[in-house]
Amino acid sequence: MLQEKIGFIGCGKMGEALCKSMVNSRLSEASRIIASDVLAERCKLLSQEIGIQTTQNNKDVASFADIIILAVKPQMVNEILADLKNSITQRHLVVSIAAGIPIQCIESRLQSGVRVIRVMPNTPCLVGLSATAFALGLHATQKDGQLVSTIFNSVGKVFHMDEKYLDAVTGLSxxxxxxxxxxxxxxxxxxxxxxxxxxxxxxxxxxxxxxxxxxxxxxxxxxxxxxxxxxxxxxxxxxxxxxxxxxxxxxxxxxxxxxxxxxxxxxxx
CATH class of the missing domain: 1.10.3730.10 (ProC C-terminal domain-like)
Incomplete structure (x- = not known):
């Protein structure tokens, strides 16, 4: 079982699938997961169905979690990171599943030294059959990579690759x-x-x-x-x-x- 607390910023279908898989596989306890969403009804539904904590404030996620999973649309990343720049520190591992957003783009909008990993999963994670690839950022460690691999192995197959391949992974899987x-x-x-x-x-x-x-x-x-x-x-x-x-x-x-x-x-x- 993971010891780290996990937070989702944005919890649509992909985030929900990851939450459920981690809880159902006992990879994490529901009490150690928090998710934010702009819709109060969505937050209520996630709390009822999975038992995780929810909030409409992204800063609550940063305060609670050790691992922050950015599960939002690519167009929202800049605005969200600008709001969280002072809240995300070197104690955090930031995992982005925002399609097309390079690691350097994320790192440049956070404090120096924050560990970032870019991940490209696909929607069959909803049935535990995702094809996922990930790349490590400048400060991310091999241990961080193993952690991400463990999380996404719970919903399918995972490959560690150089970032230069992730756009092609997006286009294919x-x-x-x-x-x-x-x-x-x-x-x-x-x-x-x-x-x-x-x-x-x-x-x-x-x-x-x-x-x-x-x-x-x-x-x-x-x-x-x-x-x-x-x-x-x-x-x-x-x-x-x-x-x-x-x-x-x-x-x-x-x-x-x-x-x-x-x-x-x-x-x-």
Whole structure:
């Protein structure tokens, strides 16, 4: 169990998922977690459902917590850090999950020596299957990194990387769930076009994506190997794959990751 007290500044779906996972896995006690939110109703809901302390004042979080998790929209970071500059000190570890905001940008708005770690999780943390990458700031230690790894391991897989890769992580796994949802919806649409009931088509599509992903992770095989294992000569699968190639499927996905990566870089400028 973590000995450090943890505070969330902003506690939307991502923050809520982390709170729940830490409490449910007994990584932390609810009494050692505090979260702030601008909405009183949201604070009340978090207190009732998880048992954590809540507040509408961000300075209460800084006063209570050893680890401060910035779980707010990127556009709000500057304003929040300006308000907390005198409240966040070297005793704190600041963990930012604000997409696109560089470590240097955060460090420059805090007192000298404050430890900062930038983290890029994704929304499947809500079901314990997040793909997360993090990078250490100038003053963050390996122990700090291990601590962050422990927290985010509670909701999925975690990778320690150089910060230069985090915009690409944002473009791939950060935005990736939306691409997958669109693919699932398209698979379902195809099933409906061919006469399947919508509810069954959607479940078949989602289960197909889930099963395929699990096979790749558990076998360690290259995606092309697994694809070829499904693709019989002159069969139905190669016919479908040919149509995807004709439509530029690969290029569309690659371009989506590139565009989201560039947008993440833009947010940090």
């Amino acid at each position: 950060g935005s990736g769930p939306a691409y997958v949802y669109m693919f699932i919806e398209a698979l379902s649409d195809g099933g409906v076009k061919m006469g399947l009931p919508r509810d069954i088509a959607t479940i078949l599509a989602a289960q197909t994506v889930l099963g395929a992903a699990k096979m790749l992770l558990e076998t360690g095989q290259h995606p092309a190997q697994l694809k070829d294992a499904v693709t019989s000569p002159g069969g139905t699968t190669i016919e479908g794959l040919s149509k995807l190639e004709d439509s530029g499927f690969r290029s569309a996905v690659i371009n989506a990751v590139e565009a989201a990566t560039l947008k993440s870089k833009e947010l940090g400028e």
